[in-house]
Amino acid sequence: MLCEQxxxxxxxxxxGELSDALATELGAHRLKxxxxxxxxxxxxxxxxxxxxxxxxxxxxxxxxxRLLACVDDQKSQRTVKLRRAMYIAGPVAAAALIVLxxxxxxxxxxxxxxxxxKEIKTQSDADDSLAPGKRxxxxxxxxxxxxxxxxxxxxxxxxxxxxxxxxxTLRHALDATLHETLDFLEEGEGFDAHAPGSDLPPSDAPAExxxxxxxxxxxxxxxxx
Amino acid sequence: xxxxxxxVTGTSSAISREQERELISRVRVGDRNAYRELVDQHGDRLHxxxxxxxxxxxxxxxxxxxxxxxAFASIDxxxxxxxxxxxxxxxxxxxxxxxxxxxxxVSTDIDFNALPDANPSxxxxxxxxxxxxxxxxxxxxxxxxxxxxQRATVLLFYRQEFGCQEIARIxxxxxxxxxxxxxxxxxxxxxLLDPMTERDWTCFRNLSERAG
Ligand SMILES: [Zn+2]
Numbered sequence: 530m531l532c533e534q535x536x537x538x539x540x541x542x543x544x545g546e547l548s549d550a551l552a553t554e555l556g557a558h559r560l561k562x563x564x565x566x567x568x569x570x571x572x573x574x575x576x577x578x579x580x581x582x583x584x585x586x587x588x589x590x591x592x593x594x595r596l597l598a599c600v601d602d603q604k605s606q607r608t609v610k611l612r613r614a615m616y617i618a619g620p621v622a623a624a625a626l627i628v629l630x631x632x633x634x635x636x637x638x639x640x641x642x643x644x645x646x647k648e649i650k651t652q653s654d655a656d657d658s659l660a661p662g663k664r665x666x667x668x669x670x671x672x673x674x675x676x677x678x679x680x681x682x683x684x685x686x687x688x689x690x691x692x693x694x695x696x697x698t699l700r701h702a703l704d705a706t707l708h709e710t711l712d713f714l715e716e717g718e719g720f721d722a723h724a725p726g727s728d729l730p731p732s733d734a735p736a737e738x739x740x741x742x743x744x745x746x747x748x749x750x751x752x753x754x
Numbered sequence: 755x756x757x758x759x760x761x762v763t764g765t766s767s768a769i770s771r772e773q774e775r776e777l778i779s780r781v782r783v784g785d786r787n788a789y790r791e792l793v794d795q796h797g798d799r800l801h802x803x804x805x806x807x808x809x810x811x812x813x814x815x816x817x818x819x820x821x822x823x824x825a826f827a828s829i830d831x832x833x834x835x836x837x838x839x840x841x842x843x844x845x846x847x848x849x850x851x852x853x854x855x856x857x858x859x860v861s862t863d864i865d866f867n868a869l870p871d872a873n874p875s876x877x878x879x880x881x882x883x884x885x886x887x888x889x890x891x892x893x894x895x896x897x898x899x900x901x902x903x904q905r906a907t908v909l910l911f912y913r914q915e916f917g918c919q920e921i922a923r924i925x926x927x928x929x930x931x932x933x934x935x936x937x938x939x940x941x942x943x944x945x946l947l948d949p950m951t952e953r954d955w956t957c958f959r960n961l962s963e964r965a966g
Contacts, residue, residue: 540936578890580913593797
């Protein structure tokens with residue numbers, strides 16, 4: 530075996546994917562070739578140290594307490610934001626739905642999916658803390674609301690379209706969009722690449738290539754080592 | 755054989771898939787204890803990965819927190835046929851990349867000479883021989899010089915013991931690309947570590963023998 534051939538087997542050898550026959554051949558070459566011996570030893574030790582070196586430092590003790598405090602914080606903020614958005618988005622959710630319906634977003638199963646939006650609308654109708662008299666008129670300008678709404682409708686169309694293609698339910702698509710709108714209202718910014726959620730991974734297999742070349746029970750792959 | 759299965763990687767496999775599913779459904783209804791359990795199970799492991807990616811304790815903890823918050827906020831979209839750890843690492847990796855990009859925009863390059871000093875693990879291994887410590891730090895320095903996807907692949911493969919399919923999912927790349935990252939990372943590590951002195955090399959061989 531030549532060094533060149535041996536080198537081509539390094540990866541498979543290091544990944545434990547080399548057949549016994551080839552492993553024996555590589556082993557024999559390794560014994561008599563100082564260069565390959567050195568190269569393999571280097572890779573082996575490097576892998577070993579990367580895999581086993583002590584951790585620098587763990588999370589601080591208060592990490593989970595702090596994290597849970599943030600979770601609580603987020604939840605209460607979300608409620609406030611949701612209410613504010615309902616004041617604006619609620620009355621128009623129906624309009625957006627009509628737009629979507631006419632654009633042909635709903636198929637035969639659409640009725641169940643629409644329930645998600647109906648919920649939103651009902652919440653806003655029932656929430657009397659948002660009654661006109663109690664609204665903080667200074668918080669929102671009409672232009673801001675209009676802008677948010679038109680963006681919401683536009684973004685919803687795009688989201689729903691994209692998510693339907695990836696098999697998401699309409700409910701999830703609308704949820705995601707609503708949250709983006711909330712953040713828009715909160716921060717006075719448009720929908721940009723940094724919108725929370727936009728950097729979340731898709732919850733299902735991200736690229737088509739994953740589905741294609743996968744073993745039947747891919748989810749357990751490597752899980753129990 | 756070469757990933758000697760030394761478990762530095764926390765306890766995530768300590769619970770069954772069944773228990774994990776139950777835990778997630780408790781998180782979905784806002785059970786605080788379930789949040790805490792998930793954090794306890796995956797926090798240190800995720801933090802270790804992130805710390806090795808960004809090499810800054812403060813940033814690592816922030817990123818870790820961010821990743822958990824994002825995971826909890828979108829827990830409804832988690833598909834239980836996947837492992838929670840894979841999903842969490844996917845989010846963590848994304849947040850890491852954003853952070854690395856932002857930092858790169860501020861300072862054009864990382865000062866690699868400064869890294870060993872900033873490495874708390876130097877203290878942890880002070881008891882070890884100076885030579886061995888030097889070799890270890892050379893290796894980590896070389897890992898730091900890999901591109902972020904190469905570094906992530908190497909860490910997930912050797913340190914977190916994920917399989918290639920899982921790494922592919924975490925990095926959102928096709929498995930073949932993950933393989934090629936691993937291959938290029940090894941080439942680069944060889945290039946970087948090859949010019950070691952004879953003294954380093956002797957020590958390296960000793961480590962190698964201990965490694966089995
Ligand atoms: Zn050779």
